[in-house]
Amino acid sequence: MLCASLTGNNSMRISLIGAGRVATHLAQAFKVKHQIIDIYSRSFDKTEQLAQQVNASACAQIEEMQSDVDLLIIAVSDQSIATVIQELTGHFPNCLIVHTSGSTHLNVLAQYHERVGVFYPLQTFSLERAVDWNATPLFVEAKQHPDLEILQVLAEQFSQRVYCYDSAQRLSLHLAAVFACNFTNYCYDIAKQVVDAEQVDFSLLYPLILETAQKATQNDPMQMQTGPAMRGDQNIMSMHTHMLEHADRQDLSQVYALMSDQILKRHH
Amino acid sequence: MLCASLTGNNSMRISLIGAGRVATHLAQAFKVKHQIIDIYSRSFDKTEQLAQQVNASACAQIEEMQSDVDLLIIAVSDQSIATVIQELTGHFPNCLIVHTSGSTHLNVLAQYHERVGVFYPLQTFSLERAVDWNATPLFVEAKQHPDLEILQVLAEQFSQRVYCYDSAQRLSLHLAAVFACNFTNYCYDIAKQVVDAEQVDFSLLYPLILETAQKATQNDPMQMQTGPAMRGDQNIMSMHTHMLEHADRQDLSQVYALMSDQILKRHH
Numbered sequence: 001m002l003c004a005s006l007t008g009n010n011s012m013r014i015s016l017i018g019a020g021r022v023a024t025h026l027a028q029a030f031k032v033k034h035q036i037i038d039i040y041s042r043s044f045d046k047t048e049q050l051a052q053q054v055n056a057s058a059c060a061q062i063e064e065m066q067s068d069v070d071l072l073i074i075a076v077s078d079q080s081i082a083t084v085i086q087e088l089t090g091h092f093p094n095c096l097i098v099h100t101s102g103s104t105h106l107n108v109l110a111q112y113h114e115r116v117g118v119f120y121p122l123q124t125f126s127l128e129r130a131v132d133w134n135a136t137p138l139f140v141e142a143k144q145h146p147d148l149e150i151l152q153v154l155a156e157q158f159s160q161r162v163y164c165y166d167s168a169q170r171l172s173l174h175l176a177a178v179f180a181c182n183f184t185n186y187c188y189d190i191a192k193q194v195v196d197a198e199q200v201d202f203s204l205l206y207p208l209i210l211e212t213a214q215k216a217t218q219n220d221p222m223q224m225q226t227g228p229a230m231r232g233d234q235n236i237m238s239m240h241t242h243m244l245e246h247a248d249r250q251d252l253s254q255v256y257a258l259m260s261d262q263i264l265k266r267h268h
Numbered sequence: 269m270l271c272a273s274l275t276g277n278n279s280m281r282i283s284l285i286g287a288g289r290v291a292t293h294l295a296q297a298f299k300v301k302h303q304i305i306d307i308y309s310r311s312f313d314k315t316e317q318l319a320q321q322v323n324a325s326a327c328a329q330i331e332e333m334q335s336d337v338d339l340l341i342i343a344v345s346d347q348s349i350a351t352v353i354q355e356l357t358g359h360f361p362n363c364l365i366v367h368t369s370g371s372t373h374l375n376v377l378a379q380y381h382e383r384v385g386v387f388y389p390l391q392t393f394s395l396e397r398a399v400d401w402n403a404t405p406l407f408v409e410a411k412q413h414p415d416l417e418i419l420q421v422l423a424e425q426f427s428q429r430v431y432c433y434d435s436a437q438r439l440s441l442h443l444a445a446v447f448a449c450n451f452t453n454y455c456y457d458i459a460k461q462v463v464d465a466e467q468v469d470f471s472l473l474y475p476l477i478l479e480t481a482q483k484a485t486q487n488d489p490m491q492m493q494t495g496p497a498m499r500g501d502q503n504i505m506s507m508h509t510h511m512l513e514h515a516d517r518q519d520l521s522q523v524y525a526l527m528s529d530q531i532l533k534r535h536h
Contacts, residue, residue, distance in 0.1 A: 182495030213481035227450030
């Protein structure tokens with residue numbers, strides 16, 4: 001459900017825990033309309049680097065951070081969120097604290113603090129590439145309704161696609177993203193290994209890769225399925241399995257067999 | 269290796285066996301500079317439909333086809349190629365006969381006929397979508413050198429990316445394409461099933477799908493890998509497996525486990 005639009009132009013005082021890819025892109029996006037106060041992360045080198053980029057102070061300890069900010073963003077690895085929130089709450093008693101994870105339930109924060117929320121951008125981040133924020137879906141969630149309104153206003157300042165989803169919906173989206181992004185990338189990685197072994201240029205597959213992705217965003221991917229498994233072509237599948245095993249790539253042969261078997265069952 | 273460019277503007281007389289996706293797109297592309305004489309396929313309805321589109325005659329039997337064409341294109345399913353060539357050769361004794369398959373060795377034709385070759389477009393075809401021929405890599409191969417030159421000239425009339433590859437290279441490219449195209453599409457299909465089950469809109473994943481594909485065509489996909497398996501995040505992986513099994517989707521859980529296991533091993 002798309003959130004109702006709210007207005008608000010007040011500049012907020014924002015601090016961040018984390019200095020990795022998500023923290024970096026968020027800090028750069030927020031600093032356009034807001035003030036980034038403090039950055040803290042496990043690596044002081046990375047902290048200093050990011051702090052300099054966004055005119056913030058680099059903190060070597062949580063205790064050095066200013067307590068009276070409006071918003072504290074936890075942009076750390078998923079498995080560190082529970083530890084970080086426990087270290088923070090005493091130092092930020094009145095602050096709205098959010099995490100940025102697609103796969104962490106709001107309850108992980110809510111059991112330690114009253115004013116908590118989620119600010120999750122659904123995108124794959126690289127430090128080398130700029131983010132098209134306007135096209136990036138942003139998911140906000142909060143324990144208390146006034147905090148949800150604050151997060152909506154913030155989110156709508158840099159994306160046209162802001163959604164209020166509960167944790168169950170967000171988690172299913174993140175799981176889907178693992179298939180649609182991480183596993184497809186691994187399929188590209190395998191394809192490159194296959195052609196590299198025959199001194200064939202991987203770039204020959206670029207048009208096919210891009211067209212396949214385009215098609216999946218314009219039609220139901222199930223209807224767009226092609227290939228030997230879809231056609232039930234056992235001869236080609238046997239030949240491919242033989243090629244992979246002949247090259248001593250039992251790992252790739254396993255992926256080939258499982259995916260082909262499931263495509264076959266889904267379409268016959 | 270890129271073929272040397274040849275010139276030639278003579279219109280050729282071309283017939284096709286097959287009236288499916290590849291046959292249709294090829295016939296439409298060839299008819300711009302050449303004459304399509306006859307079409308024959310197993311389904312006379314489809315034969316008639318395609319013949320009408322390209323001003324050709326629809327044949328109900330191979331015997332009805334004119335024997336004196338310059339080029340005969342076999343664009344049928346891979347497993348039918350061996351049968352079709354045996355039915356054809358007596359009727360087309362002097363004609364250059366090519367197949368359009370990425371995964372069929374030239375020998376499948378060469379054992380029955382002297383003038384044989386391959387004309388393989390590396391792209392995923394849908395009847396609904398136009399083909400960007402200029403960006404589509406075309407692979408040509410022939411038993412005899414003069415026939416290879418004919419196929420090169422033809423191919424260069426509608427693509428800027430024409431390659432002379434032998435059967436082993438073409439087969440590895442086709443195997444790679446199964447991973448990069450068919451299996452990524454199945455990953456999209458799974459992603460859609462996961463979000464559909466929670467009434468979450470699949471279109472939310474479009475930016476991620478397109479960005480992931482773009483990244484793989486601009487960098488080594490291995491370097492672009494992200495996600496819980498890449499990070500070695502066992503908590504998230506356990507949670508995802510639990511979600512899939514709780515939803516009684518052991519099939520998807522199997523894909524999740526195998527892909528995650530291999531990504532983990534490749535990056536740790």
